[in-house]
Amino acid sequence: DTLALSSWLPPRHPIVVNAIKPWAQEVSDVTEGRVKVRVLSKPLGAPPAHYDMAADGIADITYGLHSFTKDDRFERSRIGQFSFLGDDAVSGSTAFWNVYSGALDAQAEHEDVKLLGLFVHGPGVLHNNVRPVAAASDLEGLKIRVPGGYIADLMSDLGAETLFMSSGEVFEKLSRGVIDGVTFTYEALTAFKLTDDLKYTMRVPGGLYNTTWFLVMNEGAWDGISEADRTAIEAISGATFAERVGAAWNAADEAALVAINEAGIEITDAPATLLETIKSKAAVHENTWVQAISEDGFDGAAALKDLRAQTGVEY
Amino acid sequence: MIESLIGFAVLLGLILVRVPIAFAMAAVGGIGFALMRGWQPAWAMTGQIAFDSALSYSLSVIPLFIFMGNVLAGSGVAHGLFAAADRLFGRTRGGLAMASVFSCGGFSAVCGSSLATAATMSKVAMPSMRKFGYDDRLATGSIAAGGTLGILIPPSVILIIYGLLTETNIAKLFIAGVVPGVLGVILYLVAVKVAVWIKPDLAPDVVTEREPMTRADVVGVFCVLGLFLFIMIGIYGGFFTPTEAAGMGAGASVLIAIGLRTMTWRDFLTATFDSVRATAMIFAVVIGAELFSNFVNFAGLPDALAMLVLDLEMPVWAVILVIMIIYMILGCVLESLSMVLLTVPVFYPLMYELPFANALLQDPEMALIWFAIVVVVVTEISLITPPVGMNVFVLKSVLKDVSLGTIFKGVLPFWYADIVRLTLLITVPWLSLWLVAAM
Amino acid sequence: MERFRQRFKSDEDGLDIGQLLQNTLGVGAALILFSLILVTCVDVVGRYFFSSPLSGAFEITELLLAALVFAALPLTTERKEHIEVDLINVVLRGPTQRYLSAFAGLFSAALLATFAWRLAAHAFSAAQDGAVTNALNIPLAPFGYLAAFSCLVSAFIAFTRGIEPPRDFDQDVRDNND
Numbered sequence: 001d002t003l004a005l006s007s008w009l010p011p012r013h014p015i016v017v018n019a020i021k022p023w024a025q026e027v028s029d030v031t032e033g034r035v036k037v038r039v040l041s042k043p044l045g046a047p048p049a050h051y052d053m054a055a056d057g058i059a060d061i062t063y064g065l066h067s068f069t070k071d072d073r074f075e076r077s078r079i080g081q082f083s084f085l086g087d088d089a090v091s092g093s094t095a096f097w098n099v100y101s102g103a104l105d106a107q108a109e110h111e112d113v114k115l116l117g118l119f120v121h122g123p124g125v126l127h128n129n130v131r132p133v134a135a136a137s138d139l140e141g142l143k144i145r146v147p148g149g150y151i152a153d154l155m156s157d158l159g160a161e162t163l164f165m166s167s168g169e170v171f172e173k174l175s176r177g178v179i180d181g182v183t184f185t186y187e188a189l190t191a192f193k194l195t196d197d198l199k200y201t202m203r204v205p206g207g208l209y210n211t212t213w214f215l216v217m218n219e220g221a222w223d224g225i226s227e228a229d230r231t232a233i234e235a236i237s238g239a240t241f242a243e244r245v246g247a248a249w250n251a252a253d254e255a256a257l258v259a260i261n262e263a264g265i266e267i268t269d270a271p272a273t274l275l276e277t278i279k280s281k282a283a284v285h286e287n288t289w290v291q292a293i294s295e296d297g298f299d300g301a302a303a304l305k306d307l308r309a310q311t312g313v314e315y
Numbered sequence: 316m317i318e319s320l321i322g323f324a325v326l327l328g329l330i331l332v333r334v335p336i337a338f339a340m341a342a343v344g345g346i347g348f349a350l351m352r353g354w355q356p357a358w359a360m361t362g363q364i365a366f367d368s369a370l371s372y373s374l375s376v377i378p379l380f381i382f383m384g385n386v387l388a389g390s391g392v393a394h395g396l397f398a399a400a401d402r403l404f405g406r407t408r409g410g411l412a413m414a415s416v417f418s419c420g421g422f423s424a425v426c427g428s429s430l431a432t433a434a435t436m437s438k439v440a441m442p443s444m445r446k447f448g449y450d451d452r453l454a455t456g457s458i459a460a461g462g463t464l465g466i467l468i469p470p471s472v473i474l475i476i477y478g479l480l481t482e483t484n485i486a487k488l489f490i491a492g493v494v495p496g497v498l499g500v501i502l503y504l505v506a507v508k509v510a511v512w513i514k515p516d517l518a519p520d521v522v523t524e525r526e527p528m529t530r531a532d533v534v535g536v537f538c539v540l541g542l543f544l545f546i547m548i549g550i551y552g553g554f555f556t557p558t559e560a561a562g563m564g565a566g567a568s569v570l571i572a573i574g575l576r577t578m579t580w581r582d583f584l585t586a587t588f589d590s591v592r593a594t595a596m597i598f599a600v601v602i603g604a605e606l607f608s609n610f611v612n613f614a615g616l617p618d619a620l621a622m623l624v625l626d627l628e629m630p631v632w633a634v635i636l637v638i639m640i641i642y643m644i645l646g647c648v649l650e651s652l653s654m655v656l657l658t659v660p661v662f663y664p665l666m667y668e669l670p671f672a673n674a675l676l677q678d679p680e681m682a683l684i685w686f687a688i689v690v691v692v693v694t695e696i697s698l699i700t701p702p703v704g705m706n707v708f709v710l711k712s713v714l715k716d717v718s719l720g721t722i723f724k725g726v727l728p729f730w731y732a733d734i735v736r737l738t739l740l741i742t743v744p745w746l747s748l749w750l751v752a753a754m
Numbered sequence: 755m756e757r758f759r760q761r762f763k764s765d766e767d768g769l770d771i772g773q774l775l776q777n778t779l780g781v782g783a784a785l786i787l788f789s790l791i792l793v794t795c796v797d798v799v800g801r802y803f804f805s806s807p808l809s810g811a812f813e814i815t816e817l818l819l820a821a822l823v824f825a826a827l828p829l830t831t832e833r834k835e836h837i838e839v840d841l842i843n844v845v846l847r848g849p850t851q852r853y854l855s856a857f858a859g860l861f862s863a864a865l866l867a868t869f870a871w872r873l874a875a876h877a878f879s880a881a882q883d884g885a886v887t888n889a890l891n892i893p894l895a896p897f898g899y900l901a902a903f904s905c906l907v908s909a910f911i912a913f914t915r916g917i918e919p920p921r922d923f924d925q926d927v928r929d930n931n932d
């Protein structure tokens with residue numbers, strides 16, 4: 001039985017090359033060829049449609065970001081978007097899988113699909129080409145491209161002017177001076193060829209923000225697989241997959257850091273006062289989220305604490 | 316693989332019995348997908364693709380560039396272009412036909428569509444050529460062919476669509492079209508010369524009496540030149556993105572129309588309504604093609620083709636030759652937009668696979684840009700190839716008393732010139748790429 | 755459609771569906787097109803001269819484009835401006851042409867009706883999920899309902915043409931933009 005996996009990232013993206021495709025191959029290996037996964041050469045829909053595409057059976061397997069569409073469906077996934085969550089993608093992804101699929105019952109929020117994997121990328125940082133950010137006042141008036149969601153709110157709380165655009169447009173807007181900076185991972189700087197247009201990078205322990213991803217399979221397709229093969233696939237998915245994809249992100253971040261150092265971009269840690277400011281602003285958003293999910297009987301504060309304990313971020 | 320070929324056959328059948336191409340593609344794509352994956356997924360895909368395709372930031376350039384071309388067409392600047400070109404060529408045999416070709420090239424620099432270029436220039440250039448006794452064949456042929464340059468010389472709707480299908484930088488695609496476009500103009504001028512040399516009765520002996528060039532004509536030329544430079548400098552000088560250039564160009568065209576005071580309010584409304592209808596027409600094709608290409612992709616045609624090419628170890632030139640033959644055959648019956656939307660997703664992955672001998676094409680991005688220009692030129696050829704040549708139909712709709720056969724005969728010299736150009740562009744990729752590399 | 759239109763036109767101050775569409779959806783589409791131009795110009799000019807770009811220009815552009823496409827679809831359908839390949843009519847005679855034309859009309863109507871249904875379903879689930887745009891929190895569902903409505907109107911137009919295909923076939927091709 002061959003399952004179709006719709007992949008919207010560029011075919012040479014590190015996640016596709018080092019995580020999605022190897023996983024697809026491994027599915028075939030562990031099921032001794034009874035279940036094959038075909039990665040389509042072109043996606044069957046726009047990136048934001050990929051969750052629904054798996055639910056509706058347009059494709060059998062898809063991956064994507066929970067924040068692609070802004071709606072009420074993945075409220076508890078937002079635990080993975082906050083600041084100070086993890087310094088690398090392996091520990092971050094593994095902890096996110098453990099906490100969200102465990103205490104926060106991720107499967108319940110992923111209705112109509114089989115949840116195979118959850119992961120985050122490397123720590124998000126703040127890049128700009130105007131000045132090093134050492135205090136909140138340095139952020140005043142900086143035009144920062146943000147992806148939306150928590151980090152957009154946090155940046156505007158801190159006094160930056162936030163702008164929205166597709167990530168593919170960041171290069172042009174940055175080189176044309178429309179924006180002064182961007183919240184991104186290290187990897188994105190090289191992926192979008194931004195190293196020549198940026199000068200300063202500010203990081204905080206555990207990352208300034210993150211984005212959360214899913215790997216899901218159509219329920220009917222999952223049910224069509226034999227019990228033994230499902231167990232075999234589960235063994236290479238979940239936490240194992242989180243580790244694999246985390247390693248792929250880490251490798252991409254490390255390669256990017258070499259290029260960033262070569263380009264002479266100055267990387268600094270947020271000083272203690274600024275860190276305290278960020279923490280107090282971040283706490284407001286965390287509390288709002290904790291309140292929201294407590295209505296459904298989930299303990300967000302404990303979950304956040306557990307996640308940070310698993311990744312070892314001092315908080 | 317076999318499913319895709321059946322799909323293509325059914326699609327051609329529906330198109331031949333006059334079902335609109337957009338709806339035929341959507342139906343075959345949706346039903347084909349349903350037969351392979353089930354109805355529920357196909358239903359879901361239909362709604363989602365229809366909505367998402369229209370909700371696209373990059374595609375917003377389509378209505379904007381179309382509107383820009385339509386407003387400029389109505390504002391009378393094309394007359395100025397023709398009058399100026401007449402000054403350049405008017406004194407030689409076939410001079411007016413050469414002026415038509417030249418001014419078509421000029422109008423292409425502010426109009427993203429071949430059909431709109433041909434329609435606009437035919438209204439300006441035909442009356443003069445008829446007045447001075449040009450043979451209908453040469454007169455219509457020069458405009459039908461000259462108009463095809465609209466999709467090669469930037470801005471170009473087809474290059475934008477290609478850029479989106481293949482994720483290639485649109486600014487680079489635009490700059491790549493400049494040299495091949497100029498080459499097209501030159502070869503068409505040569506084609507006129509050769510045609511009147513072989514058949515002197517195609518054009519009268521030297522026309523001495525020339526239309527006077529009015530002040531409005533001069534202003535018109537400067538407006539076209541200025542707008543083209545505004546867009547190009549805006550994009551390549553780093554002031555705005557290609558997507559924003561369309562909005563700025565559309566805004567500037569309205570200012571030009573107001574400044575020239577040649578356009579009535581009624582003409583302006585007509586240009587606006589024409590633009591919105593053309594937009595819906597194009598998006599219907601885009602949505603249909605998206606559904607069809609999902610079916611073809613799911614059926615595995617692009618993968619199968621790539622495997623086939625690698626297994627057979629075909630030399631690069633043979634692969635390109637086969638692709639070009641397929642395009643020439645499809646170009647007989649298909650219309651340009653649907654041809655690009657249907658074929659590019661199937662063929663472009665091959666550009667990654669083919670180990671090009673030429674050093675310039677080692678970079679897959681360069682190979683994709685070069686392929687874009689080749690595809691656009693072969694699409695231009697399809698616009699004047701019988702039986703379905705959209706540019707020829709445009710000329711026919713403007714000049715009801717001329718037969719289709721006459722126009723198709725008239726484009727023949729230009730068709731030969733196109734084959735020469737296509738061969739040059741395929742064998743010398745540098746022609747398309749040196750400006751890109753120089754930027 | 756032609757006969758339909760004749761029938762309506764025969765009234766003193768008759769109703770011309772083409773004119774009616776142009777005065778409603780057409781004017782709406784035209785205004786959307788002007789807004790589209792304005793959004794880009796304000797964004798670009800704003801950031802160079804006043805150093806204040808339009809924060810959500812990206813999203814506004816996307817939504818305006820979707821609204822423009824679907825508002826204009828019935829106009830395109832009414833004017834028969836969808837691209838067709840006019841090859842077979844050279845060979846065929848009148849009655850067969852009429853049958854084929856009826857087939858093409860009903861085929862188009864069925865397809866457009868399907869689109870209307872699927873778009874409505876898509877919009878309904880977007881409404882249920884509470885889907886909004888990332889930056890400006892604009893709900894997506896209304897745009898889906900607009901799209902569904904306009905496909906339904908287009909389907910109706912294509913249907914009337916299918917049951918009463920025009921007698922005379924105009925060979926001319928309008929100057930569509932490709």
Ligand code: NA
Pocket residue numbers: 422423424425426427428464465466467468469470471
């Ligand atoms: Na052009």
Ligand code: NA
Pocket residue numbers: 646647648649696697698699700701702703704705
């Ligand atoms: Na043709």
